[in-house]
Amino acid sequence: xxxxxxxxxxxxxxxxxxxxxxxxxxxxxxxxxxxxxxxxxxxxxxxxxxxxxxxxxxxxxxxxxxxxxxxxxxxxxxxxxxxxxxxxxxxxxxxxxxxxxxxxxxxxxxxxxxxxxxxxxxxxxxxxxxxxxxxxxxxxxxxxxxxxxxxxxxxxxxxxxxxxxxxxxxxxxxxxxxxxxxxxx
Amino acid sequence: xxxxxxxxxxxxxxxxxxxxxxxxxxxxxxxxxxxxxxxxxxxxxxxxxxxxxxxxxxxxxxxxxxxxxxxxxxxxxxxxxxxxxxxxxxxxxxxxxxxxxxxxxxxxxxxxxxxxxxxxxxxxxxxxxxxxxxxxxxxxxxxxxxxxxxxxxxxxxxxxxxxxxxxxxxxxxxxxxxxxxxxxxxxxxxxxxxxxxxxxxxxxxxxxxxxxxxxxxxxxxxxxxxxxxxxxxxxxxxxxxxxxxxxxxxxxxxxxxxxxxxxxxxxxxxxxxxxxxxxxxxxxxxxxxxxxxxxxxxxxxxxxxxxxxxxxxxxxxxxxxxxxxxxxxxxxxxxxxxxxxxxxxxxxxxxxxxxxxxxxxxxxxxxxxxxxxxxxxxxxxxxxxxxxxxxxxxxxxxx
Numbered sequence: 045x046x047x048x049x050x051x052x053x054x055x056x057x058x059x060x061x062x063x064x065x066x067x068x069x070x071x072x073x074x075x076x077x078x079x080x081x082x083x084x085x086x087x088x089x090x091x092x093x094x095x096x097x098x099x100x101x102x103x104x105x106x107x108x109x110x111x112x113x114x115x116x117x118x119x120x121x122x123x124x125x126x127x128x129x130x131x132x133x134x135x136x137x138x139x140x141x142x143x144x145x146x147x148x149x150x151x152x153x154x155x156x157x158x159x160x161x162x163x164x165x166x167x168x169x170x171x172x173x174x175x176x177x178x179x180x181x182x183x184x185x186x187x188x189x190x191x192x193x194x195x196x197x198x199x200x201x202x203x204x205x206x207x208x209x210x211x212x213x214x215x216x217x218x219x220x221x222x223x224x225x226x227x228x229x
Numbered sequence: 230x231x232x233x234x235x236x237x238x239x240x241x242x243x244x245x246x247x248x249x250x251x252x253x254x255x256x257x258x259x260x261x262x263x264x265x266x267x268x269x270x271x272x273x274x275x276x277x278x279x280x281x282x283x284x285x286x287x288x289x290x291x292x293x294x295x296x297x298x299x300x301x302x303x304x305x306x307x308x309x310x311x312x313x314x315x316x317x318x319x320x321x322x323x324x325x326x327x328x329x330x331x332x333x334x335x336x337x338x339x340x341x342x343x344x345x346x347x348x349x350x351x352x353x354x355x356x357x358x359x360x361x362x363x364x365x366x367x368x369x370x371x372x373x374x375x376x377x378x379x380x381x382x383x384x385x386x387x388x389x390x391x392x393x394x395x396x397x398x399x400x401x402x403x404x405x406x407x408x409x410x411x412x413x414x415x416x417x418x419x420x421x422x423x424x425x426x427x428x429x430x431x432x433x434x435x436x437x438x439x440x441x442x443x444x445x446x447x448x449x450x451x452x453x454x455x456x457x458x459x460x461x462x463x464x465x466x467x468x469x470x471x472x473x474x475x476x477x478x479x480x481x482x483x484x485x486x487x488x489x490x491x492x493x494x495x496x497x498x499x500x501x502x503x504x505x506x507x508x509x510x511x512x513x514x515x516x517x518x519x520x521x522x523x524x525x526x527x528x529x530x531x532x533x534x535x536x537x538x539x540x541x542x543x544x545x546x547x548x549x550x551x552x553x554x555x556x557x558x559x560x561x562x563x564x565x566x567x568x569x570x571x572x573x574x575x576x577x578x579x580x581x582x583x584x585x586x587x588x589x590x591x592x593x594x595x596x597x598x599x600x601x602x603x604x605x606x607x608x609x610x611x612x613x614x615x616x617x618x619x620x621x622x623x624x625x626x627x628x
Contacts, residue, residue: 055566056566063550063551063609063612064610066550066551067546067547067550067607068548068607068610068611068614069614070287070546071546071607071611072550072611072612072614072615073286073287073288073289075615075620075622075623075624076285076286076289076615076618076620076621076622076623077289077620077622077623078285078286078289078290078291078623079289079290080289080290082291113503126365150549219586226443
């Protein structure tokens, strides 16, 4: 605002030209595509499917490959996992009687899925956990007592094999974000 | 027209011997209600919706699109919500004035519509001092804002009200001086008279009449923006400093009235600019159109509304572009820049009219060319920015 005659008119010119240019920038936005994602109902694909593989959503357990080792229960810092695994005297098999995860307590730290030997307990991309009762937040995975998985050298059961493969892959990626052969930065 | 209609009703005995004055009063109230509910409220409401969509697109968002098709009923939902809300009046506020203020503001705004010429016949009253009437009526808004600011008994409201008063009183001067440049050319204050002296083509509009009116158009635009408390001059309700300025303490229906005025004012400002500088309702004389008054008036009204709504959208676009000025910048813009230039314009136009009373054809065409080349250069810059950003484009205004 200081200055004489020239400064006065250069001020006016500066205001006019900068406003002109600014208006051009904002006008160009009229024809740009909006970036809004209209979650949840107007989307081409569910948002869960767009999340990365290692996304820490609601926990899930594949009972087919759970060894009943209780590593996850011990690892959980807030005790939201409760497992009841007992050896059946008559069949000499480890039986899972109860495997509960309280999703309301879970803080999605991922410490339970790290020590799992088979990748049975893992995070899913599912995150829509809102419900009307606390009871429904308790995920009870064991409906009837089942035998725990016994690791073999080569998995030959065609039903269990793909699940185990998925579990191991999850474990690899989860434990080592850069991948098995990659170098962690 | 209304008087003739009422006279015929009285002559028929349809009104059952009602006194003439009472019949006139009821007729006028009915017509007024029709205008207010049929046009003014709707244009304010739809403008709020359009404004939100325009901003959204400028900010790469979509905006409200859920209520009704493309969210067109959003303004009704907002209005109903505000009407149903409880009205809180602060304990320490001056209750009577606090309640009065929104209505003063609304009256100042709605009465301005009386002289807005939508077509050659469609105007409520073609006052012979139309433009003066409109500028004085819209100034009534500042009284309401001052009352609101004072009666709220709150420091933010008071600062907002005082700022509004200072701003509007200051900007009236350059606005009035620039409006006078047009009046020098036309020699009439009547809105219809001003439009009748322009033509349908841009070269016949007063914006391109002389270099002085060309500059005067921009001065009027900036001053009216400031008078309407619009960004970049929305200091009276600067959210970041004053919470909401003079509307801080308002809630419910009274709050709604303030917003009705704020958005409705956009339309009034545009209508003034279109009337004074942009040719009003003038349409080209298509053969056959002149014979049928209905179609002629409809075309004129559509032309006028389209032109003034383009102005409304421009103001929204400015609001999404420019940051708010400081109080000292606001005042220096007015007193150091707009006012001297407006004076020069005024004198220049007076000389121009003295030398070329019928207008100077060459200057008009050259200025039209200048205006169009500015628009072309503007779109060149727009394309430049689009190319540089490499953004994904869509030309649909819908989401």
